[in-house]
Amino acid sequence: MNAATPLxxxxxxxxxxxxxxxxxxxxLASGAGAVIVDLEDAVAPERKAAAREQxxxxxxxxxxxxxxxxxxxxxxxxxxxxxxxxxxxARLSGQGLAGVVLPKAERAEELAALAAAVGPRGVLVPLIESAAGxxxxxxxxxxxxxxxxAFGHLDFQADLGLACDADEAELVPVRLALVLASRRAGLAAPIDGVSPDWRDRERLQLDAARARRGGFGAKLCIHPEQVGPVHAALGPSAEQLAWAQRVNEAMHAAGGGVISLDGRMVDAPVLRLAQxxxxxEAQAAA
Incomplete structure (x- = not known):
């Protein structure tokens, strides 16, 4: 799938x-990049059938x-x-549904059946929530x-019997594994898990900053009030955008290759980061 899409x-x-x-x-009007309608944890067993119709x-x-x-x-x-x-x-995909999030994803064979359901234009987001995943x-x-x-870090902790503090240091290698697997497969940057107390703005900021440092490109949200802070925290700063624009312009003016900008070498990998x-930013503006 093309990672440079809106989703x-x-x-x-x-x-x-x-x-x-x-x-x-x-x-959908909250400003979120995407909305996940939940048929799993948010819906009681006796309401599953009604929820599908709704x-x-x-x-x-x-x-x-x-x-x-x-x-x-x-x-x-x-x-x-x-x-x-x-x-x-499968029914909704024929009407323009973007795709599916699969919880407890553990086998590629499970995704194959969903891929057939969503069709060639639909996307899949496996949610990693277990040691098997x-x-x-x-x-x-x-x-x-x-x-x-995507990383379901709360279920992952439960599956392994972990008792993480707020910094979740125990999960650093797991988050890195998701980032590395995404890079190897050419996927868009992975999606980090939820911050469960939507009223704790400070915790949300710290969680989003950790996601950004760790190579995640997005975060799951459980309340509309989380959308704005997370969007800002995971986006480029004004200084980074100014640098990226200068790199892009300088490389195009030079016709490619390797150039020097502000005393530092700029080559193809640096250009890709700038782009x-x-x-x-262009996606955010759109």
Whole structure:
């Protein structure tokens, strides 16, 4: 999949329950790069069937441009609800649904069935939430239709019996593994997990800054008030944008190759970094 797409460059992915259809359009209007309508954790077992119908109704009422920013988190493979979720996804994909988030992703074969459901234009986002998912990172990242990996760090901690402090130092190698697997597969930068207390603005800022330092390009959000701070924290600064513009202009003026700018060598990898920063800003403006 092409990482330089709106969803590949999106910095915020906002969850909204599938059984709250009145919130779906509002979530899309929040400024989030993408919205994930959740059929999994946010919906009680006895409401799964109704939630699917409510999602189908709200999706049909959306403009085409909004449907292209909507993803559905289905229930995990092997659960009683997955097959019907996949059938709904196939139906909605024909109406412009952007793609699917698969929780507890652990096998590339599971993604193959979803790829067939979303069609060639749909994208997949495997959510890594277990030791088995971590072990299968490269296979998941290289599966057809995968655009980005996402880290479900709270479920991951539960799966391994970890008891992390706020800095989550124990998860540094796991986050790096997602970044490395994404790079090897040519995917967009991965999506970091949620900050569960949406009222704690300081914690959110620290979590987003950690994601940025660690090579993540986006973050999962659980409340609209998280969208603005996360979007700002994961974007380039004014100084970085000015530098990127100068690099881009200098390289084009020189016709490529290696040049010197401000006493430092600028070559193709530096140009790619500058162009990525500019693309992020252009996507934000759009």
């Amino acid at each position: 590949g460059l999106a910095r915020t992915f906002l969850f909204v329950p599938a059984d709250r259809p009145e919130r779906h359009a509002r979530a 999602l189908a109704g709200s999706h049909a009422a959306l403009p085409a441009a909004e449907r292209s920013r909507l993803l559905v988190r289905v229930n995990p493979c092997g659960t009683a609800w997955h097959d019907e979720d996949r059938a709904l996804v 971590l072990a299968a990172l490269d296979a998941l990242a290289n599966a057809a239709q995968v655009l980005r990996l 990525r920063l500019l693309a992020l």
